[in-house]
Amino acid sequence: MNDHPPSGLSRRRFLILGAVTATAFALPPFISLKAYAAHLEQPAMANVTFEVNGKPQALEVDNRTTLLDALREHLHLTGSKKGCDHGQCGACTVIVDGRRINSCLTLAVMQDGAKVTTVEGLGLPDRLHPMQAAFIKHDGYQCGYCTPGQICSAVAALKEIRDGIPSHASPSLTEPPQLITSELQERMSGNICRCGAYSNIIEAISEVAEVSA
Amino acid sequence: MRAFNYSRADSPAAAAQAALAQGTRFIAGGTNLLDLMKLGIETPQQLIDINHLGLDQTEATPEGGLRIGALVRNTDLAADPRVRKDYALLSRALLAGASGQLRNMATTAGNLLQRTRCPYFYDTNQACNKRTPGSGCAAMGGVTRQLGIIGVSDACIATHPSDMAIALRALDAQIETLNPDGNTRRIAMADFHSLPGSTPHIETALTPGELITGVTLPAPIGGTHIYHKVRDRSSYAFALVSVGLILQKDGSGRVAVGGIAPKPWRVEAAETLLPQGAKAVSARLLDGATPTPDNRFKVTLVERTLASVLAQARDEA
Numbered sequence: 001m002n003d004h005p006p007s008g009l010s011r012r013r014f015l016i017l018g019a020v021t022a023t024a025f026a027l028p029p030f031i032s033l034k035a036y037a038a039h040l041e042q043p044a045m046a047n048v049t050f051e052v053n054g055k056p057q058a059l060e061v062d063n064r065t066t067l068l069d070a071l072r073e074h075l076h077l078t079g080s081k082k083g084c085d086h087g088q089c090g091a092c093t094v095i096v097d098g099r100r101i102n103s104c105l106t107l108a109v110m111q112d113g114a115k116v117t118t119v120e121g122l123g124l125p126d127r128l129h130p131m132q133a134a135f136i137k138h139d140g141y142q143c144g145y146c147t148p149g150q151i152c153s154a155v156a157a158l159k160e161i162r163d164g165i166p167s168h169a170s171p172s173l174t175e176p177p178q179l180i181t182s183e184l185q186e187r188m189s190g191n192i193c194r195c196g197a198y199s200n201i202i203e204a205i206s207e208v209a210e211v212s213a
Numbered sequence: 214m215r216a217f218n219y220s221r222a223d224s225p226a227a228a229a230q231a232a233l234a235q236g237t238r239f240i241a242g243g244t245n246l247l248d249l250m251k252l253g254i255e256t257p258q259q260l261i262d263i264n265h266l267g268l269d270q271t272e273a274t275p276e277g278g279l280r281i282g283a284l285v286r287n288t289d290l291a292a293d294p295r296v297r298k299d300y301a302l303l304s305r306a307l308l309a310g311a312s313g314q315l316r317n318m319a320t321t322a323g324n325l326l327q328r329t330r331c332p333y334f335y336d337t338n339q340a341c342n343k344r345t346p347g348s349g350c351a352a353m354g355g356v357t358r359q360l361g362i363i364g365v366s367d368a369c370i371a372t373h374p375s376d377m378a379i380a381l382r383a384l385d386a387q388i389e390t391l392n393p394d395g396n397t398r399r400i401a402m403a404d405f406h407s408l409p410g411s412t413p414h415i416e417t418a419l420t421p422g423e424l425i426t427g428v429t430l431p432a433p434i435g436g437t438h439i440y441h442k443v444r445d446r447s448s449y450a451f452a453l454v455s456v457g458l459i460l461q462k463d464g465s466g467r468v469a470v471g472g473i474a475p476k477p478w479r480v481e482a483a484e485t486l487l488p489q490g491a492k493a494v495s496a497r498l499l500d501g502a503t504p505t506p507d508n509r510f511k512v513t514l515v516e517r518t519l520a521s522v523l524a525q526a527r528d529e530a
Contacts, residue, residue: 042216043216044216044217044218044219046219062216063216063217063218063219063260064214064216064217066247085251086248086251087244087248087312087314087315090312090314093314099288099317100313100314100317101314101317101318102244102314102315102318105243105244105247105248105315105318106243106247106318107219107240107243107247107260109219109262110240110243110262110264153313153314156313157313160288160313163292164292165288165291165292166291166292166297166304166308167308167313168305168308168309168448170308173297173298173301173304173305174297174298185448186448187313188313189312189313189448189449190311190312190313190314190315190449191312
């Protein structure tokens, strides 16, 4: 830690540094800021504003708060699930600025200004998103824990195909990717279903893909 | 996770200067760093968010190549029409790595800087010279099926996990950096990652505060580009062995191999043997390999994967 804001960091940004600097004034002169920071244990807080499912949100969070924890613990949007918390299972998948990401592997403070869509923002119980309706129709789940992540991921994956983004399963890099089963399977590999509902999940996505293609 | 301070840098120069402070790390995609912070393997006191520095563009260079900004996401790089057409090996390598969600977050620079997936590095109850220098290496005599067979040392047999880096090595990419003193430099991919020797915690040529600003590709060299990744499941798994090949019509070419070493493994002298076939190339490429009983199969797997890739390239040419 420096005594002064590192040059080029705005004052507003530097204020986020918060706790260390504030507490450091009480330190005896023989303890350096740097040595004190090395033993920092109390949380540093930050203000973050973003839009979630079309609604502006302003939160004060511990810097350590992931986007997933901000959604679940602060905003009580518990559709997004914490499966592994390490980006391996995909249960936390949400759509940020139009793209699917693992919300467990990004900090809430990093998403300041972002537009976030969770499964709660895709459809409502009486007005389901076509992907939600297709998962029900094709029995694309058993326990349902991975389902919100699967649905957010599937919606964004179809957009990736429409946008012409290739995948490992694309036979050609120069032709637009096709709406075929092997493409959908490859693109959904970041979403694990331990009940093994994969074949029904692919059927659900395929139905939506054919309708919207 | 240990508490840390967070700030967004306003410029690359400010980011590099701020990063000189002890315990400071840059954060971009965050997919690897945050994972390691949750496990207590990375314990930064300060994170400098570099996502808003405008380093997210890919542009043509006067030499006919491409300059890829450090913050270009893996998805965007793989989908860039110029990369798909002229550097197909790079697109294919990127698409063989991680998941759609992760590629949407992961950046070009972050991909280069990701840490090993050695299970002993990840388990803080185990000795690891990379995580805690001097503590020993629990992988020695342990489960080593996934680990390295060449370029490794008595201190560490971890591999570098990146697919993208294999392509960048074959394409002779250069890493552009900015130092806290304002100086810039270019580092050849060949020199960017370090071999472990007795200091496996030193993984790259970067100095304190040095910020990767971009990656430059030389003008396209043509040829048939193939990236073949052999893994335990057909998607979303790290490589046991991966082979990146660029084969020219005259039979010359380039080969870089992943999954076997602490850095992308390319031996230019082995490439001159390409007309003799996979066996000769593989023998030269793996000269001096020190596999364990658990991962000796990788020696054979490199040869056979290369043979398969060469056959495919000749079919496609």
